[in-house]
Amino acid sequence: MRRLLNDPYDVVEEMLEGFCRAHSEHVHLYEDDGRVVVSNLAPVKNKVGVIIGGGSGHEPLFLGYVGENFADAAVIGNINTSPSPESCYNAVKAVDAGRGCIYLYGNYAGDVMNFDMGAEMAAEDGIRVETVTITDDVYSSENIADRRGVAGDFFVFKAAAAKAAMGADLDEVVAAAKKANDNTRSMGVALSSATHPATGRAMFELAEGDMEIGMGIHGEPGVRRGKLQNADKVVDEIMSYILPDLPFEAGDEVAVLVNSLGATPLMDLHICYRRVAQILDEKKIKIYSSLVGPYATTMDMFGMSITLMKLDSELKELLDYPCNAPYYVKK
Amino acid sequence: MYTDCILGKDYFYQVIEKIAGLIEEKRDYLTELDAAIGDADHGFNLSIGFREVLKKMPEWKDKDIKGFFRSVGMTLLGKVGGAAGPLYGSFFMKFGEPGSGKDEVTFQELFEMFKQGVEAVEQRGKAILGEKTMVDALRPALNAFEKAMKENLEAKQVMEAFVDAARQGAEATIDMIAKKGRAMRLGERSRGHLDPGAASSTMILEVFLDCFPF
Numbered sequence: 001m002r003r004l005l006n007d008p009y010d011v012v013e014e015m016l017e018g019f020c021r022a023h024s025e026h027v028h029l030y031e032d033d034g035r036v037v038v039s040n041l042a043p044v045k046n047k048v049g050v051i052i053g054g055g056s057g058h059e060p061l062f063l064g065y066v067g068e069n070f071a072d073a074a075v076i077g078n079i080n081t082s083p084s085p086e087s088c089y090n091a092v093k094a095v096d097a098g099r100g101c102i103y104l105y106g107n108y109a110g111d112v113m114n115f116d117m118g119a120e121m122a123a124e125d126g127i128r129v130e131t132v133t134i135t136d137d138v139y140s141s142e143n144i145a146d147r148r149g150v151a152g153d154f155f156v157f158k159a160a161a162a163k164a165a166m167g168a169d170l171d172e173v174v175a176a177a178k179k180a181n182d183n184t185r186s187m188g189v190a191l192s193s194a195t196h197p198a199t200g201r202a203m204f205e206l207a208e209g210d211m212e213i214g215m216g217i218h219g220e221p222g223v224r225r226g227k228l229q230n231a232d233k234v235v236d237e238i239m240s241y242i243l244p245d246l247p248f249e250a251g252d253e254v255a256v257l258v259n260s261l262g263a264t265p266l267m268d269l270h271i272c273y274r275r276v277a278q279i280l281d282e283k284k285i286k287i288y289s290s291l292v293g294p295y296a297t298t299m300d301m302f303g304m305s306i307t308l309m310k311l312d313s314e315l316k317e318l319l320d321y322p323c324n325a326p327y328y329v330k331k
Numbered sequence: 332m333y334t335d336c337i338l339g340k341d342y343f344y345q346v347i348e349k350i351a352g353l354i355e356e357k358r359d360y361l362t363e364l365d366a367a368i369g370d371a372d373h374g375f376n377l378s379i380g381f382r383e384v385l386k387k388m389p390e391w392k393d394k395d396i397k398g399f400f401r402s403v404g405m406t407l408l409g410k411v412g413g414a415a416g417p418l419y420g421s422f423f424m425k426f427g428e429p430g431s432g433k434d435e436v437t438f439q440e441l442f443e444m445f446k447q448g449v450e451a452v453e454q455r456g457k458a459i460l461g462e463k464t465m466v467d468a469l470r471p472a473l474n475a476f477e478k479a480m481k482e483n484l485e486a487k488q489v490m491e492a493f494v495d496a497a498r499q500g501a502e503a504t505i506d507m508i509a510k511k512g513r514a515m516r517l518g519e520r521s522r523g524h525l526d527p528g529a530a531s532s533t534m535i536l537e538v539f540l541d542c543f544p545f
Contacts, residue, residue: 009379055412078379080370081413109512110413113455117408117417140516148516198375199359204366218370220516 049101067325088118106149188305396430
């Protein structure tokens, strides 16, 4: 194992303690619940509360996107495990400003059960909570509603949070989140497993020199496993699944996210991005904006994912809306 | 029938204590089962929950059976997360219901407890038989309990039939294709693996038999 940890039972709490100290100008832990990271500005007067969350191990996903004009709170679960219903409910109590809240998270069975129970508890208090689950991972299912959420979470969080920051009501924020999700597609490649902090062992087996195209961020199997190929070939294969899925066509404008699964260096990501841009140029798809870096990771996993979001004027405005969070600033 | 078979709070305390110990002992085994078709954390997350249960149990000594299991369920719900948290949390919270205001229950009431617990899991997980989940152990076990009681088997034999059915049900998940949870996305590749939820729920039911005082 090549990880810097203490007692594996303390990893999440110790991470949160460090995170909230390091970014104390943005966030703090909710006083009644150490698994809820709250923006220092929340509750924001007259604003729909935006609550994101999921398991730990995907940082900066979730907690890094809590801040001004971004999420109001992130609910944090154990490693790769959704948070508890009580924490989901406590996040509502922490951020609700009287206009209701939206839960946004990747579409996984555990997350759905826990967040739904949280919403039921909030409803008993008379607080309306709506949910949009993110389903951007192209290869995870034929049926879009069954697909899981991966790095596309970022675009959906950004769009919904901007809509809320503009003063929209809950229905409008839900509509913006759905629109963002409907226009977002992702797919990745894994070159290694991550190390589970509790066992100190790989979460799944993937031999050195092999890769798995389409693998999920928890090691869910993908399209195929094979020998590692060069960057261009890997990008070509991933793009051959993403582009026809929406589909993305000539004349479209897109936002691009080339994301590291944790251990893949920026050098490799930019080499991959270059190939993505070449393909989009060939297809006459215009790149409106790009992000390259670790946005949704799996701890120390080697690998990369590509996310495209098809834009219209509303989605452009939402992505461009200024925000200030520990791991994403838009001026 | 079964009028002599009364189960007191001490039985239930002992069961929960033993389950907590067993989860700790089998943590890595359950996690390995989960690594094959899930996300390699089932044992670890359950152990987080049951460690907390064990720590808090002394505070629950004066509660009635319902209150005790409500505390167990709420603790698991709060600490475990994932799918296992709501499923086991709901199981134990409902399991205690028939013990409202009571320090002991009849064998008939024990059946009612299992019935409510299993139904809670089915509702929360929206799972039915054959989907490679813990329901594949729990539902056949419950059905066997009911059948054995109707056949007027002795309480101990009823419990044995109950656990046998859970074991067989869990075993049968090996040949199933997952239709729920993370393993669902594996399709055909989920075949050939024991479902970790069916395995852990069978382990838990076995403790109810091991501690059975009759």
